[in-house]
Amino acid sequence: MAETADVLSPETVHQKFKEHGVTHVIWLPDSETNFLFTLLNADPDLHMVGVGREGNAAAVAAGLYTGGAKPVVLIQNTGLMESGDSIRGWLKSLKIPCVMMVGYRGYTRHGVTTDTAADFTEPFLNAFQIKYYLVESDSDADRISVAFDECEKVNGPVAVLVADEFHGFNR
Amino acid sequence: MMETADVMKLFLKYRDDAVVLSGRGGRHWVPITDNEKLDATMGDPAMGGHASYALGIALAQPKKKVVLFDSDGDIHMSMGMLATIAEQAPTNFYHFMLDNEIYATTGGQPVPNAKVVDYSGIATACGYPKAHSYSELSDLEVGMPEILAKEGPIFVHLKVAPTIENTPIGQRKPWNNRDRVKVVQDVRGELIGV
Numbered sequence: 001m002a003e004t005a006d007v008l009s010p011e012t013v014h015q016k017f018k019e020h021g022v023t024h025v026i027w028l029p030d031s032e033t034n035f036l037f038t039l040l041n042a043d044p045d046l047h048m049v050g051v052g053r054e055g056n057a058a059a060v061a062a063g064l065y066t067g068g069a070k071p072v073v074l075i076q077n078t079g080l081m082e083s084g085d086s087i088r089g090w091l092k093s094l095k096i097p098c099v100m101m102v103g104y105r106g107y108t109r110h111g112v113t114t115d116t117a118a119d120f121t122e123p124f125l126n127a128f129q130i131k132y133y134l135v136e137s138d139s140d141a142d143r144i145s146v147a148f149d150e151c152e153k154v155n156g157p158v159a160v161l162v163a164d165e166f167h168g169f170n171r
Numbered sequence: 172m173m174e175t176a177d178v179m180k181l182f183l184k185y186r187d188d189a190v191v192l193s194g195r196g197g198r199h200w201v202p203i204t205d206n207e208k209l210d211a212t213m214g215d216p217a218m219g220g221h222a223s224y225a226l227g228i229a230l231a232q233p234k235k236k237v238v239l240f241d242s243d244g245d246i247h248m249s250m251g252m253l254a255t256i257a258e259q260a261p262t263n264f265y266h267f268m269l270d271n272e273i274y275a276t277t278g279g280q281p282v283p284n285a286k287v288v289d290y291s292g293i294a295t296a297c298g299y300p301k302a303h304s305y306s307e308l309s310d311l312e313v314g315m316p317e318i319l320a321k322e323g324p325i326f327v328h329l330k331v332a333p334t335i336e337n338t339p340i341g342q343r344k345p346w347n348n349r350d351r352v353k354v355v356q357d358v359r360g361e362l363i364g365v
Contacts, residue, residue: 024230047230049259051223052251059220060255063227066211066355068363071227089217090224095352 054079257298
């Protein structure tokens with residue numbers, strides 16, 4: 001019998017962005033999020049800003065917020081770690097509310113990982129005092145709303161760790 | 172070669188109601204500005220981010236001129252942003268770059284290959300439709316009004332004299348009269364009324 005996987009669908013993420021009034025998505029893709037990019041890019045109300053280095057995404061988001069827009073950052077955990085000083089300086093220090101959707105490369109539910117990107121992701125977020133929420137499937141999607149609310153409360157970045165990488169990588 | 176203070180004074184004549192990101196020229200801009208509420212005077216939250224931050228404001232406020240005074244060290248750190256800015260092509264974006272060939276705030280160490288790098292050439296190769304380069308104030312006096320009268324994005328390379336700071340950061344006299352959170356609040360308030 002075929003298994004019906006409980007996955008996080010791109011449409012769910014897109015819907016959450018719409019619910020929370022996102023205007024701009026600053027992104028640098030990983031290998032698993034192309035489907036999401038295609039969906040977001042087709043939405044004429046969402047402005048996509050592609051960057052060549054994830055650290056730049058933090059500063060672009062800060063500028064968009066300063067100008068009155070509502071940005072989301074869409075990157076992989078490897079890029080999150082690359083962005084450390086930019087997140088510190090442009091999001092934390094300036095008190096910019098911003099959700100960062102972070103592909104959790106290497107995550108496994110059973111905890112046995114073979115990818116150091118996964119090993120260091122949560123320690124990195126803890127070190128930078130960034131709250132995070134794990135989202136593995138559509139049934140977790142409410143946590144995306146929690147993250148949007150939380151970033152407004154703390155006036156800073158909040159991460160959503162996308163642990164299924166949109167393709168059932170964790171199955 | 173120009174003095175940064177002279178560049179900022181010249182720009183002030185043509186500022187109008189632009190949002191100004193004075194970047195490394197901030198210490199020369201703060202004393203002369205005519206509209207502090209539209210000055211995103213950040214100093215250096217994290218090196219390499221000024222162009223990204225300015226792009227964000229320009230995209231959020233497409234009807235407002237956004238003028239950035241970037242630096243060579245910042246450009247070196249985030250050269251890929253030139254391609255992003257060119258792709259986004261904000262017509263309200265004016266990207267000036269202060270090139271003093273050194274890392275002035277850390278004691279004057281050389282920027283890699285500073286005397287050779289063709290910044291305007293890189294900008295146009297990344298897709299900026301227009302780029303200029305100036306090393307004399309008299310030429311910039313002629314060029315400045317023409318540049319600001321055109322649609323962006325425009326890249327303007329400015330060769331300026333270095334002012335080296337060689338005291339520990341903690342001992343320097345702050346030149347910014349507002350903290351960065353206040354700056355964000357002021358600019359945001361002025362732009363969207365919150």
